[in-house]
Amino acid sequence: MRIVQLANFYTPASGGLRTCVDEIGRGYLAAGHERVLVVPGLADADELTPAGRRITVRGLRFGTAGYHVLTARRTRPLLERLRPDVLECSDKLSMRWLAPWARRAGVPLVLFSHERIDAILRTRVPPGFPLITAADLANRRLATRVDRIVVTSDFARAEFARIGADHVSRIPLGVDLDTFRPLDVPATASGPVRLILVSRLSREKHPERAIEALPLLRHGAVDAELTVVGDGPLRDGLGQLAADLPVRFAGHVSDRHAVAAALAAADIALCPSPAETFGLAVLEALACGTPVVVPRAGAAHELLGPPGSGLACDGSPAGLAAAVHTLLALPAETRRGAARHTAERFPWSRTVTEMLRLYADFEPALRSA
Incomplete structure (x- = not known):
């Protein structure tokens, strides 16, 4: 055919x-x-x-x-x-x-x-x-x-x-379960909590909410930093919003293995877009053993699996921060195992x-x- x-x-x-x-x-x-x-x-x-x-x-x-x-x-x-x-x-x-x-x-x-x-x-x-x-x-x-x-x-x-x-x-x-996979050597628990956002930086994706959640976490005694992978029309404005915050903008990354490595090295992935009809970036994070925080609006919450794989919230900066707090209360091994197990349902x-x-x-x- x-x-x-x-x-x-x-x-x-x-x-x-x-x-x-x-x-x-x-x-x-x-x-x-x-x-x-x-x-x-x-x-x-x-x-x-x-x-x-x-x-x-x-x-x-x-x-x-x-x-x-x-x-x-x-x-x-x-x-x-x-x-x-x-x-x-x-x-x-x-x-x-x-x-x-x-x-x-x-x-x-x-x-x-x-x-x-x-x-x-x-x-x-x-x-x-x-x-x-x-x-x-x-x-x-x-x-x-x-x-x-x-x-x-x-x-x-x-x-x-x-x-x-x-x-x-x-x-x-x-999801490509071979490219997107957990690190062979698990990351250590020392250092700040590593958050990641993989998204096009456009209005309907609401990437600013991930950045606005960061000071809420830090004021709540969570030493967190954020890596933003992606580019788009909001890039300059987001840079201003992130001034004086530990936010690194990686820009568009075309190498899928590099994206996978960044996801696997993170502790939690933030995915604030309420307009997703599936959530491929969410699934790629899960395949890397990285739990996700997603809004209840949209389709991304449909991908969540066992406890620890991620949480759905109202999508606000405060909601994202609260969900991160809740996930961090679980052992890292529990979170990473649940995330990977969830992604394995979607070859x-x-x-x-x-x-x-x-x-x-x-x-x-x-x-x-």
């Missing part, structure tokens, strides 16, 4: 989206299928990667973060030549032109929903804006255009359940198997076509 994946906002600095698309693509390839990834960029390119073939289509610039987007004019002729058996699209932006093409070509179209519209827009619209109404309207249009919608959590599924969509499949993501092989099982439902139609 030739599975063609499309993804906007896929760049060398992308976080969870790039990881997800490539890991699933690698699984398709290992299962004997042909995988082709189509992404936008500065210039056209066609290359073979460990995850299969990747075609870059010169696209329009989008926003100020260096993103580009696929256009119908340049992408539809490529799809005509590729003749996919299944189209898997990882963004909602392309649906307007992609869905009519897929319908005419008789190609099943699957939307892999990586974001929840109302959660993403909540920090970007003025008070009083009819957010739920607008999100429901957009999702109704999306739901009628695709053969299947894949979500990764109950939180992500809720926006489609709200409009009565019945062609939604919940398939959790996974990427499980995600790939469930996606291919979903595509098997399309096989009679594919044979007929």
Whole structure:
């Protein structure tokens, strides 16, 4: 089967989206299928990667973060030549032109929903804006255009359940349990408590809450320091907020092994974003044996496992600080063991198997076509 994946906002600095698309693509390839990834960029390119073939289509610039987007004019002729058996699209932006093409070509179209519209827009619209109404309207249009919608959590599924969509499949993501693993030699308990935040530094992620929790901990007799891994439009403002605090900004780190090492060396990972539809950074921290503190809003709390693996709180700086206090009361061995055990429930092989099982439902139609 030739599975063609499309993804906007896929760049060398992308976080969870790039990881997800490539890991699933690698699984398709290992299962004997042909995988082709189509992404936008500065210039056209066609290359073979460990995850299969990747075609870059010169696209329009989008926003100020260096993103580009696929256009119908340049992408539809490529799809005509590729003749996919299944189209898997990882963004909602392309649906307007992609869905009519897929319908005419008789190609099943699957939307892999990586974001929840109302959660993403909540920090970007003025008070009083009819957010739920607008999100429901957009999702109704999306739901009628695709053969299947894949979500990764109950939180992500809720926006489609709200409009009565019945062609939604919940398939959790996974984690590379070999790259993200506990340190071979456990860190010593001496020195300050090492906190870490791995996140894009943007409004909907609320990274400032992790920094604001730090003085609360220090005033509460917890000698804590924070490492921030990631970059984004809030970087300069966060630097000012962190003045005179033990905060180190590592910037964007492209080396996955370096990210894993930083996570494994931390005592607790803070993940304050209430808009996560899964929480890949949360799962990577757990795989490294590092417990997490997450908000009750969003999907990240759905990843928590046995006591010690992490805590959910109200997401405020005070809530984050209180949860850190509670976790530190448990032995480090208990916390780290519970965290790793929790992550082991989510191998990427499980995600790939469930996606291919979903595509098997399309096989009679594919044979007929």
